[in-house]
Amino acid sequence: MSTEHQQYSTENQADAIAHYAERHGLEIVRTYADEGISGLQLDRREALQSLIADATQGRADYDMLLVYDVSRFGRFQDTDESAYYEYLCKKAGIRVEYCAEQFVNDGSMPSSILKMIRRSQAGDYSRDLSVKVFAGQCRLIRMGYRQGGPAGYGLRRMRIDQTGAELGLLERGQHKCLQTDRVILKPGPENEIQTVQRIYRLFVDKGRREGEIAALLNAEGIVTDLGRPWRASTVHQVLTNEKYIGNNVFNRRSFKLKAQRVRNPPEEWIRAEGVFTPIVDIQDYRAAQAIIVERSRRFSDEEILNHLKALHARHGLLSAIVIDETHHGPSSGAIRHRFGSLLRAYALIGYDPGRDYAYIEDNRHLRRMFPTVVEDTLRRIRDLGGKTRRELESGLVVVNEEFSLSLVIARCETTKAGAHRWTIRLETGLLPDISVAVRMAPGNRDILDYYLLPAIDMNVAKLRLAEDNGIGLDAYRFTSLERLFDLTRRIALREVV
Numbered sequence: 001m002s003t004e005h006q007q008y009s010t011e012n013q014a015d016a017i018a019h020y021a022e023r024h025g026l027e028i029v030r031t032y033a034d035e036g037i038s039g040l041q042l043d044r045r046e047a048l049q050s051l052i053a054d055a056t057q058g059r060a061d062y063d064m065l066l067v068y069d070v071s072r073f074g075r076f077q078d079t080d081e082s083a084y085y086e087y088l089c090k091k092a093g094i095r096v097e098y099c100a101e102q103f104v105n106d107g108s109m110p111s112s113i114l115k116m117i118r119r120s121q122a123g124d125y126s127r128d129l130s131v132k133v134f135a136g137q138c139r140l141i142r143m144g145y146r147q148g149g150p151a152g153y154g155l156r157r158m159r160i161d162q163t164g165a166e167l168g169l170l171e172r173g174q175h176k177c178l179q180t181d182r183v184i185l186k187p188g189p190e191n192e193i194q195t196v197q198r199i200y201r202l203f204v205d206k207g208r209r210e211g212e213i214a215a216l217l218n219a220e221g222i223v224t225d226l227g228r229p230w231r232a233s234t235v236h237q238v239l240t241n242e243k244y245i246g247n248n249v250f251n252r253r254s255f256k257l258k259a260q261r262v263r264n265p266p267e268e269w270i271r272a273e274g275v276f277t278p279i280v281d282i283q284d285y286r287a288a289q290a291i292i293v294e295r296s297r298r299f300s301d302e303e304i305l306n307h308l309k310a311l312h313a314r315h316g317l318l319s320a321i322v323i324d325e326t327h328h329g330p331s332s333g334a335i336r337h338r339f340g341s342l343l344r345a346y347a348l349i350g351y352d353p354g355r356d357y358a359y360i361e362d363n364r365h366l367r368r369m370f371p372t373v374v375e376d377t378l379r380r381i382r383d384l385g386g387k388t389r390r391e392l393e394s395g396l397v398v399v400n401e402e403f404s405l406s407l408v409i410a411r412c413e414t415t416k417a418g419a420h421r422w423t424i425r426l427e428t429g430l431l432p433d434i435s436v437a438v439r440m441a442p443g444n445r446d447i448l449d450y451y452l453l454p455a456i457d458m459n460v461a462k463l464r465l466a467e468d469n470g471i472g473l474d475a476y477r478f479t480s481l482e483r484l485f486d487l488t489r490r491i492a493l494r495e496v497v
Contacts, residue, residue, distance in 0.1 A: 067096060069101050239292065411440050412442050424453075
């Protein structure tokens with residue numbers, strides 16, 4: 001079904017096909033209809049997929065397929081694709097007839113040429129329509145109207161009529177109901193506006209990194225507009241999106257004709273400045289962009305090492321904190337990525353920190369990792385129909401109002417003899433029903449396994465684990481959290497009267 005022409009409504013197509021069948025003495029035994037779905041790709045065409053599967057797998061209880069016209073197979077940019085689907089039907093012994101075409105699909109040269117032309121026209125129509133739609137979207141952007149997508153944290157979508165009168169805020173998932181209505185962005189709740197402004201102050205004035213800001217917001221129980229914990233990437237989006245200074249920007253990414261999604265260069269962006277009420281000062285925004293641009297500049301190995309030498313000469317020591325507090329150089333994370341570790345970079349400039357910093361580096365990584373592990377676990381429980389509630393004071397997670405969880409990460413330690421050990425500290429003061437211990441692999445970068453420790457069997461505050469611990473402890477050891485998810489899964493039962 002195409003939404004742009006009444007001609008292609010499923011009712012009109014069905015009427016035309018029924019008349020064709022009546023004229024030719026045919027009985028319609030089955031109908032395949034993709035309602036309101038674009039014909040550019042097969043992936044969302046469930047009815048067409050079902051048709052092809054029935055034909056190729058011998059389940060078809062018919063020997064003829066009636067199609068409204070050639071474009072109903074799809075307006076594919078590769079004309080061979082729609083021809084291929086027709087070929088699969090014919091190969092299965094199913095004859096294909098087009099009810100609204102001016103030719104008989106008998107395999108003759110004239111009909112084959114006409115089909116090829118009609119398939120090319122179908123693809124051309126989609127390309128022409130894409131150009132017209134894009135031009136219309138650009139015009140509306142320049143007029144200051146929002147084109148699709150959620151408003152984002154700190155902002156809200158307002159529906160207005162053709163005179164500019166406000167008709168009310170749109171909640172997430174809601175859409176305007178009239179074609180003449182438009183959508184603009186408005187400042188959101190005051191607490192969200194203050195959080196956005198605070199993010200800019202922390203980044204510009206305090207020199208905090210995105211990951212540090214995210215950790216701070218999560219520690220205070222502040223969630224994103226999606227109700228999720230903050231991440232470095234979501235903080236970065238707030239710092240780089242021009243909508244917070246009132247600008248309307250479009251075409252940063254494009255997905256035309258359902259082809260590969262691409263990131264467009266800035267010169268192709270469509271921008272209208274000052275069309276929304278800003279919630280961030282323009283000077284703060286520009287300062288943030290300057291910091292990001294300088295930080296993302298590609299430094300050579302020699303430049304990085306010279307930068308470290310200068311920092312050492314200025315401060316008398318080097319650490320990740322010292323490096324990250326300097327705005328004009330690469331971050332500690334960038335240096336780790338380039339040289340493998342900070343210690344390796346220190347060694348190249350002849351600096352000896354005088355202590356083992358690997359422990360600190362591991363702890364930093366585990367602190368960044370912990371919120372993601374927690375959120376992924378809770379999301380999986382919710383996906384299975386369970387409910388979760390996190391207690392702000394204790395940090396415990398209550399599942400389905402039935403039992404409580406505590407999640408801890410156990411870092412891997414290596415003894416002098418080369419053996420691996422893990423220490424699990426249990427929240428005995430909070431008394432969770434189940435403690436989920438995430439045991440890290442050697443190197444503390446990947447997860448090794450999980451221990452699901454029920455409170456009824458745990459009467460100590462700390463467990464010291466080796467690689468193998470006997471049946472008494474390893475009975476609670478699992479390679480994934482599927483056993484936990486089985487405990488939280490909701491199952492529908494028939495009501496017994």
